[in-house]
Amino acid sequence: MRRRLDFLRRSLRAEGSPSSPSRKSSLAWLVRGLSFIPAVVATASALAGDPLPAGLAAARSDLTPKDLARVIAVTRPTADFSKPEPFELMQGGAGTSRKDVSRDAFSQPSANITFEEEGTFRLGNALFRKNWVSSPSSTQASDGLGPLFNERACQNCHLKDGRGRPPEGGAGTTSMFLRLARDASSEEERAELAARKLLNFPDPVYGSQLQGLAVPGLKGEGRMQVDYQEEKVTLAGGSVVSLRKPGYSVDGLGYGPLDPRTTLSPRLTPPMIGLGLIEQIAPADILAHADPDDRDGDGISGRPNIVGDGASGGLTLGRFGWKAETPSIREQAADAFAGDIGISTPEAPKHWGDCTAAEKACLAMPNGVQQRLGPVEAPPPVMDLVTFYSQNLAVPARRDIDDRQVLAGKKQFYEMGCISCHTPKFVTLRGTPNKARAFQLIWPYSDFLLHDMGPGLADGQAVGDATGSEWRTPPLWGIGLTGTVNGNMFFLHDGRARTLAEAILWHGGEGQKARNRFAAADAANRDALVKFLESL
Structure with missing residues (x-):
């Protein structure tokens, strides 16, 4: 523990002046994102007063201290927007698809599965496309x-x-x-x-x-x-x-x-892209971002949806669906x-x-x-x-990551506070059922937690722990290819937003501050932020 805390101190000293937005982002990440800090473990374990369900460890057990230090370093939010980060191009890890952008950009197999597994993938694709008929x-x-x-x-x-x-x-x-x-x-x-x-x-x-x-x-x-x-x-x-x-x-x-x-x-x-990678994010890394009582006072809570596990019969972390119900x-x-x-x-x-x-x-x-x-x-x-x-539907590679406007937009994304919910990076578990998804640095831009998005987006329908105004943070990877793949641009849970700017302006509740910063920014900074999103 002493060695880990020394690492944290060095990380903090490297982040710049105390008042800089990037330092504030890193401080928030350090407080909310490190599952081995006792206070964070207590927050993650609270879950509205309930004990942590059996099988959901409050800390990662798959990492050595050396690996843990590497994960902390590589997933720390950047403070340098002058150039792309290492590995940023490959937002789906080694499985990222580098195929040419086309309408099939979301239909490619993970690049790091075996030749035999590609055959299995194609059989699954056939069943995914199969038309069922009535009986008899x-x-x-x-x-x-x-x-x-x-x-x-x-x-x-x-x-x-x-x-x-x-x-x-x-x-x-x-x-x-x-x-x-x-x-x-x-x-x-x-x-x-x-x-x-x-x-x-x-x-x-x-x-x-x-x-x-x-x-x-x-x-x-x-x-x-x-x-x-x-x-x-x-x-x-x-x-x-x-x-x-x-x-x-x-x-x-x-x-x-x-x-x-x-x-x-x-x-x-x-x-459908990147689902297998999301499935292999350590529960502790998701729970570590939870702050149900907003202890850090930033206006962002983030709650997990703890649901029944059909496979084990116990309780586990929901991470799929608009309300993290599955x-x-x-x-x-x-x-x-x-x-x-x-x-x-x-x-x-x-x-x-x-x-x-x-x-x-x-x-x-x-x-x-x-x-x-x-x-x-x-x-x-x-x-x-x-x-x-x-x-095994692959995440497509980023585009234009070294474009000056994209980098400027990324800085706006961080400084407006978007990463408080849209967590940029995770490293998947060491031990996974398929080694193609093991220990991968991925960039989903989501914390997979529930957030109150205000009355404008509320549906009034509770789903498990999710209230009628809460939604899971949707991953943003691939969002810039929506028009290419689907021939239209409809965003949010009901497609009401016809542009990325509209989607941002619908944010309320915990997203209100970031939304207001976007609305108050000058046109150049708004355009840059949208350009960054289009590069994902």
């Missing part, structure tokens, strides 16, 4: 669709492995969904939430997600409707940005009214199979998907279980391949 069908390995569903294939929601889009113009709603949920209404239900047996409670008729499509002979549940109101924001220098504020409703409900307590939460499908890629895939396509898996053996007891016509439909293939519609080999594919 002659294509017995592909039936089981629905009966209620949002899409027939994973790829149809994760367009080109990138983000979805809101329903507007000629676009459908299949890459943005409405989550349906209500809070607990009895002591028994509150006890279930406290024990984390459930994240929230579905609508009694329509379940946990509105599904607009159905197999032949059945009607869909309804159609999402979005209405926008434009709001003008004036920035420093007099330029005006128009923000669109959405309102959500459901048209053509097929099975009666929604429960009056049910909330509607729109969710845009997020990009702990692993495999569980995320199983939830999507059940909720979006209506396909049962070993992890979610729901042969009728999200159909509820009130939807009797749905439950009367045949399912696609083939006994010769096992008791579910997507047996373990399917889940193995889809999970492997999802774990």
